[in-house]
Amino acid sequence: MPDTNVSIVTQLSDLFDAYGARDYGEHCTQYEHMAQCGWWADQRGCKEPLVLAAFLHDIGHLIAEDQALPERDRWGYRFHDSLGADWLEARGLPATVTNPIRLHVQAKRYLVATRPGYADGLSAASRATLAQQGGPYDAAACRQFEAHPGSADAVVLRELDELGKSDDFELPPITVWLERLRRFVV
Ligand SMILES: [Fe+2]
Numbered sequence: 001m002p003d004t005n006v007s008i009v010t011q012l013s014d015l016f017d018a019y020g021a022r023d024y025g026e027h028c029t030q031y032e033h034m035a036q037c038g039w040w041a042d043q044r045g046c047k048e049p050l051v052l053a054a055f056l057h058d059i060g061h062l063i064a065e066d067q068a069l070p071e072r073d074r075w076g077y078r079f080h081d082s083l084g085a086d087w088l089e090a091r092g093l094p095a096t097v098t099n100p101i102r103l104h105v106q107a108k109r110y111l112v113a114t115r116p117g118y119a120d121g122l123s124a125a126s127r128a129t130l131a132q133q134g135g136p137y138d139a140a141a142c143r144q145f146e147a148h149p150g151s152a153d154a155v156v157l158r159e160l161d162e163l164g165k166s167d168d169f170e171l172p173p174i175t176v177w178l179e180r181l182r183r184f185v186v
Pocket of ligand 1: 057161
């Protein structure tokens with residue numbers, strides 16, 4: 001577990017150094033996936049907090065590795081959404097960043113239930129984890145999700161999540177993302 005007195009950017013840098021190259025059932029590494037999602041967020045014209053949420057949305061998988069948590073499997077850590085959001089929130093990131101991260105798995109369950117054909121476009125890993133995560137929401141759960149103030153951004157993040165899985169994508173070095181985070185947190 002990183003020391004909370006160390007800057008959040010240093011802690012994130014250490015997590016990516018240690019675990020960013022790991023595979024989690026997709027055709028790209030954890031870092032490649034998260035950086036691609038951040039890139040797509042920029043292309044979509046998202047505001048900075050949502051771009052950073054896209055870049056950090058799966059950080060819970062890396063934290064779970066670092067903490068050697070049980071319940072990790074070939075897809076990563078089942079509760080990576082809440083773990084990542086809690087970890088970032090505890091280090092001062094605002095709800096505009098942490099809410100979409102906290103809700104991005106719920107957004108998948110919502111989109112599968114409400115958007116025709118959405119499930120067909122999911123990667124094999126996303127389909128496998130959907131079942132593990134509880135499957136599509138029922139109507140009551142959909143209404144509850146929609147009522148959450150962060151749900152709209154979480155839906156956008158979930159769309160970016162599925163886009164950022166290419167195995168042929170030229171990415172900037174991680175220092176570009178770390179510098180962007182540094183500017184955001186000061
Ligand atoms: Fe993801």
